Amino acid sequence: MATETETSLKDAFGKYADFLNNLNEKRERIVKASRDITINSKKVIFQVHRINKYNKDEVLEKAEKDLSAVTNQYVSRLVKELQGCDFWKLRRAYSPGVQEYVEAATLCKFCKSGTLLNLDEMNATLLPLSDPSEEPLQINILDYLLGLADLTGELMRLAIGRISDGEIEYAEKICKFVRELHRELTLVVPLMDDSHDMKTKMEVMLQSVMKIENACFSVHVRGSEYIPMLGSSDQSYPLMGVPNIDP
Amino acid sequence: MHREPMMRSPIFKLQRMIFVTACKPQRIHQWTTLQSSATEARTMATEIKSSLKDAFGKYADFLNNLNEKRERVVKASRDITINSKKVIFQVHRISKFNKEEVLEKAEKDLAVVTNQYVSRLVKELQGSDFWKLRRAYSPGVQEYVEAATLCKFCKTGTLLNLDEMNAILLPLSDPSQEPLQINALDYLLGLADLTGELMRLAIGRISDGEIEYAEKICKFIQEIHRELTLVVPLMDDSHDMKIKMEVMLQSVMKIENACFSVHVRGSEYIPMLGSSDQSYSLMGMPDMDL
Numbered sequence: 169m170a171t172e173t174e175t176s177l178k179d180a181f182g183k184y185a186d187f188l189n190n191l192n193e194k195r196e197r198i199v200k201a202s203r204d205i206t207i208n209s210k211k212v213i214f215q216v217h218r219i220n221k222y223n224k225d226e227v228l229e230k231a232e233k234d235l236s237a238v239t240n241q242y243v244s245r246l247v248k249e250l251q252g253c254d255f256w257k258l259r260r261a262y263s264p265g266v267q268e269y270v271e272a273a274t275l276c277k278f279c280k281s282g283t284l285l286n287l288d289e290m291n292a293t294l295l296p297l298s299d300p301s302e303e304p305l306q307i308n309i310l311d312y313l314l315g316l317a318d319l320t321g322e323l324m325r326l327a328i329g330r331i332s333d334g335e336i337e338y339a340e341k342i343c344k345f346v347r348e349l350h351r352e353l354t355l356v357v358p359l360m361d362d363s364h365d366m367k368t369k370m371e372v373m374l375q376s377v378m379k380i381e382n383a384c385f386s387v388h389v390r391g392s393e394y395i396p397m398l399g400s401s402d403q404s405y406p407l408m409g410v411p412n413i414d415p
Numbered sequence: 416m417h418r419e420p421m422m423r424s425p426i427f428k429l430q431r432m433i434f435v436t437a438c439k440p441q442r443i444h445q446w447t448t449l450q451s452s453a454t455e456a457r458t459m460a461t462e463i464k465s466s467l468k469d470a471f472g473k474y475a476d477f478l479n480n481l482n483e484k485r486e487r488v489v490k491a492s493r494d495i496t497i498n499s500k501k502v503i504f505q506v507h508r509i510s511k512f513n514k515e516e517v518l519e520k521a522e523k524d525l526a527v528v529t530n531q532y533v534s535r536l537v538k539e540l541q542g543s544d545f546w547k548l549r550r551a552y553s554p555g556v557q558e559y560v561e562a563a564t565l566c567k568f569c570k571t572g573t574l575l576n577l578d579e580m581n582a583i584l585l586p587l588s589d590p591s592q593e594p595l596q597i598n599a600l601d602y603l604l605g606l607a608d609l610t611g612e613l614m615r616l617a618i619g620r621i622s623d624g625e626i627e628y629a630e631k632i633c634k635f636i637q638e639i640h641r642e643l644t645l646v647v648p649l650m651d652d653s654h655d656m657k658i659k660m661e662v663m664l665q666s667v668m669k670i671e672n673a674c675f676s677v678h679v680r681g682s683e684y685i686p687m688l689g690s691s692d693q694s695y696s697l698m699g700m701p702d703m704d705l
Contacts, residue, residue, distance in 0.1 A: 200490055203486070203489075207482075
């Protein structure tokens with residue numbers, strides 16, 4: 169009888185070993201897929217940052233094309249790996265990739281329409297990628313909020329860039345948007361469980377909001393002290409009457 | 416107007432234009448001069464702009480390629496790490512009964528790691544600035560060194576040295592280019608990790624009763640630790656090594672304590688069922704197979 173128990177114990181442990189090995193291999197594939205999503209989403213974000221008032225449409229068009237490439241190529245790989253299994257167990261493996269993806273998608277939507285891409289719309293774009301026989305893989309709220317927090321950092325960078333290009337109204341639009349995000353999230357975050365990441369991101373978000381506000385303030389209130397840029401219609405003493413010089 | 420070479424730079428022209436504008440009486444006469452110098456400034460600026468753009472375009476391509484290569488190297492390194500760890504786990508299953516089969520499987524797996532994953536890494540790195548990407552592939556190489564040296568030790572009780580390892584890697588490299596060799600730093604970092612695995616192996620052997628094997632491991636580790644303690648203070652860039660030296664010291668102490676406890680206090684222990692020691696509680700009882 170001791171041998172029987174021994175064999176059945178061995179078999180049981182053999183099954184545990186196989187299960188754990190498969191889980192670890194799946195986790196490894198998911199980490200790789202997540203890294204691919206992260207890198208390509210970052211490329212989309214860099215593309216959006218190249219925007220200025222002259223090339224807005226081409227830049228956004230290319231960004232949307234790249235973003236759909238990311239969705240169809242890399243996010244679909246992730247969905248295939250995760251579907252039908254305990255995807256919550258592997259959340260820490262794919263969360264960074266999903267956050268970057270949310271960041272890129274919301275940034276594109278904002279630059280196009282000035283509105284926030286909400287979670288339902290995002291999940292609607294992901295729906296076709298899932299196998300219809302199984303429960304579709306949806307981005308969960310936590311990853312979405314973490315991605316939104318990163319979005320504010322990118323919007324800060326965009327706003328500073330727009331100010332240095334002279335597009336002050338655009339920067340003020342971004343300022344209002346980021347302020348609203350920060351305001352709403354400040355009410356939500358204390359009520360979240362498992363909110364250590366969010367608390368760190370809220371501090372960073374506050375810094376971003378302050379940076380944008382300071383920059384808009386400096387340009388708006390102190391703008392009259394600055395020598396206006398060559399090519400603007402403001403009359404100012406040193407270059408009065410000189411025609412526009414294209415650099 | 417006679418122009419020296421320096422006068423042609425656009426910035427200088429701009430300064431001249433501003434100076435000219437400030438002098439009112441001659442404004443109308445110099446207006447036409449201003450226009451033509453503005454046109455020249457514009458053309459030259461466009462030329463400079465497009466050649467700068469090209470240069471920056473090349474920089475952008477170079478950096479993009481480097482980042483993509485780094486990403487592939489990181490992925491290859493992760494594969495090497497995971498499969499080397501599997502080899503190490505395989506070696507840990509060793510016991511005095513199955514020593515040959517376990518080591519045979521471990522060596523087979525290690526050869527697979529070498530031919531499949533390390534060769535991928537070698538292909539990516541060859542011919543490029545592989546030192547620049549060292550931080551990307553270093554963890555994988557360290558695990559590989561750890562696995563290979565552990566196998567060699569379990570087989571022969573000796574240390575697999577760097578030249579032997581690089582000789583194994585030589586066939587993987589493209590003969591037309593300089594072969595990719597494991598550098599001394601990654602090798603030493605791998606050796607430091609090896610001592611941790613040897614500590615685990617030694618404790619395992621003691622709990623199986625193979626005390627002589629554990630003492631062999633103990634001497635081996637003591638020697639590695641002794642030699643490395645002399646080398647590490649002289650190393651540049653030795654922050655990683657210093658941390659690993661502290662961990663190594665803990666490993667050596669653990670093994671020494673374990674061997675001591677078993678050796679010196681062994682008589683206090685009830686000898687294992689099946690051993691030939693006569694002891695009071697089980698005197699005369701026949702061997703029981705578990």
